[in-house]
Amino acid sequence: MNRPQNPFLRLISRLAVLGLLAAACASAAFAQETPPARGANQPVDEAYTAKIKKYTTEPYFTSPLVDYLPASKTVPTPEAVLGDVAGAPGILPYAEDVYKYMRMLEKASPRVRVYSIGTTEEGREMIAVAVSSEANLKNLDENRARLAKLADPRSIHLDDAEADRLVSQAVPIYYITGTIHSPETGAPTALMELAYRLAVDESPYIRDIRDGMITLITPVTEVDGRDRMVDIYRWHLSHPGQNWPPLIYWGHYVAHDNNRDAMGVTLKLTENVLNTFVSWRAQVLHDLHESVPYLYDNTAGDGPFNAWVDPILADEWEMIAWRNVSDMTKFGMPGVFTHGYFDTWSPGYLMFIAAMHNGISRLYETFGNAGADTVERTLSPQEYARTWFRQNPPLPRTLWSQRDNNNYEETGLLTSLHYFEQNKRLFLKNFYLKAKRSVQKPTEEGPAAYVLPADDPRPGLQAELLRVLAKQKVEISRATSAFSVTLPAKKPAKGAHEKTTADKSAATATETREFPAGSYIIRMDQPYSRIADSLLDHQYWSPDDPQKTPYDDTGWTFGDLFDVQVVRVTDTKVLEAPMDPVKDIHAPGGISGEGSVFVINNTAEPALASLRYRLRDATIEAAEEPFESAGAKFNRGSFILRSVSRADLERAASELGLRVTALADAPSVKTHPVRAARIALLHTWLSTQTEGWWRQALDLMHIPYAYISTQTVSHEADLNARYDVILFPPVGFAGSTPAIVNGLPTGWGNPLPWKNTPQTPNLVGGNDSTDDIRPGLGWEGVAHLKSFVENGGVLLTVMDTAQFAASLGLEDSVSTSRGSREKIVGSVLRADLVDAASPIAYGYSDKLSVYCDDGPVFSLTSIVGARGFRRLGGESHTRPTGRGTLTDPDFTVGRPATELPAEPESELWESPPVTDEQLRNGFRVIPPAARARVIFRYAENRDLLVSGLVEGGDEIAQHAAVVDAPAGKGHVVMFSINPVWRGETRGSYALVLNTILNFDSLDAGRKNAEK
């Protein structure tokens, strides 16, 4: 590339002028800062340094902090394991090699310690490496005791003077996590080299960091995914000129979403990092990513910021981020910026563990090539544009290497560590203040507590919710006797626009509520009240917010999504209720009464399905109507068990938290069998991102299934011989109907295998394999699915796969469309129960909160070919122009009035009633028994939003949300919502589990239209 003048030389000379100005008015504090440079007497590893220079593609893609490697006589450099320098082309180490090096460092240097912090889903180890001075590592326990007091200000009675004393003595912890996103490959080598530098460099700048703080490093966060990625890269290196398979699986269950689990904490990596962050009482969690040129500090993104974040933290984000940009800009490194496009709303990101536990969350996007190739990279105009927050943007086109990436990562981290160390008293005091303000929540912003009543009909789901909070280190208490609190009175019904004096007084009125003994209380006067409040409260994202493209989900209220009662209490009297701390949370389960028939009430708890699969030999039936027995009421769908040993049932019920009643005789109620359906979970080779959450949920519930791909279905003519139910969860990314059927282009390029070989031993990991991921379901596969359903199978489809089923005619009576104005971004919506007699609805109440992400709009039809979409506010409800008012009859001059035939009325979610005109020669009419049955529908527009963002909600309001469409002898069950999402939607799991358990009786309770 020839340029008339190097723009960076211009830039550097301009910076020099600015630097002179800065120096002229520098404060005393500035003058004391150690310059970011190598020490005058620092010995240098010349050979390693020469390679750093060689692999750095432009002189301005490095800094004085990383353009050399300090030499050590005793401590091995990363070359000892890598065979070359960190970031060298063609070299991507497995996690095992990274750990091997970190342990070599530990052995050679008293400044390094390696800790095992847990294992992954596939049993691989995760580690954290502490690097600090000998003295700091020797005094870890004393230091931890000091930090623990700052982390829990109750332990020092919220005494600021004592906090100041601790702050002056404590050494802070800065925790860095690398390569959670497996195709973002640079961090492990950057962190190997960073650990080495921190351990051996004697430059004053590095010594400040080493002596003044502890750097904690998890070099590989997604270990299963890392090993798969290295496999793929090795395959790529040995197949020059060929396409290489995309990383179709990252972790065992989820791919990119592994960075969205910090609310539900369902993945091992989340749990392990959370435990490490909290047990070290770290101040910072800094997560490394590589998808934006060249270094985007997206800690302080665009708005809206998470409402539960302490403003002290918002300030810390800006301080560190802008200083970071400033430092790196002064090095002459282009493309370093902050602010940007990210919003900081959802607490689901891994880094947000810190934000929600009184620390500082940080995140870098550096620039990676998804491997260790050096590649000419061309950016989009959006990426290289100069904006107010990116005055020095990246270059439109440049040669980019993994070493460049490592230079940026290490330089960013070193300047961050140094700035943090220089201001550690401030940050430690803030750490204390944020914890103190968390403890003061009840008397400051509130609420005082959340209460989960002891009489909740879903104690199993309640226990699951509490266990999520316990994983988040939230303290949970349990009332030892009944207590009362004052609550705001229920709001007047929405839609009552007229505000009278009475309404106004009602708005400020209160009511008293008594909670029974045994109710759970989440006190807000605890250090981690922030995460509990954030998960349990409601969210509102205004459609008028300046941020029009939410980065992730906008709503997540856990009480609603778990279908359990959570009461927000602002009355501080709740804190005086007699209560004990709870350690073990377990729903009570077991058998009461005598007899050989056992009944279990159905309240839509997932444990019922686990029980069915656990007691495979038991005879289980479901009641088709509610009944009373032994003085208790039982809902539709309640289990009636026979041929089961009491001891087996007792053990299972107690472990699963199910309350069983033994009876001498079976209740007299209509029943059908509940069989352990043979389940297949169907995935594509386009993306396994979204179905992974379904696999995980089934595994955690111990419900067995066959994991099959669309390619399997294309070869399997008789699916009914193997399966009763095929679950086809959303495909998500790339999940269009043509792509599901056709797959990826096979007209050129080479096959893309996904299988274990000696060269790629980690790819499959207990998941699926194929010789070529490109072929899709094909028309054969479509035909096999069609005949599976026609012959009595149940196909369960969700969002994009429901659109797939409808558009290919796997059933006849539901069509799907996309709202043109609808904008629902990962929100919690209200759904209303329509057909309580359907087995799919067993155990549910009238209203259910559901997760919706721009779900398709379902329209039902009774006439083949009538695929018109029904919308709210249709003109059919008005009358033609004429005399009188809207409701008056019209007249015709010179003719007596005629009686108008009654218009058939129907609701928006229903199949439209068939008219006599349509029935005359009604060959297009779908028989009543073949029409779709609506189980749940979306609420009216005004009641639709529970949490998050809803815009254009009228397009989906009242439409069917869960539909059972008969097809031949079988069923296509269709969801517009996503009932299984990130471990957060456990209240709607039973919609899926009920479908499975009642697969051969889905028509129970069905009422057909008369014509």
Ligand SMILES: [Zn+2]
């Ligand atoms: Zn990423």
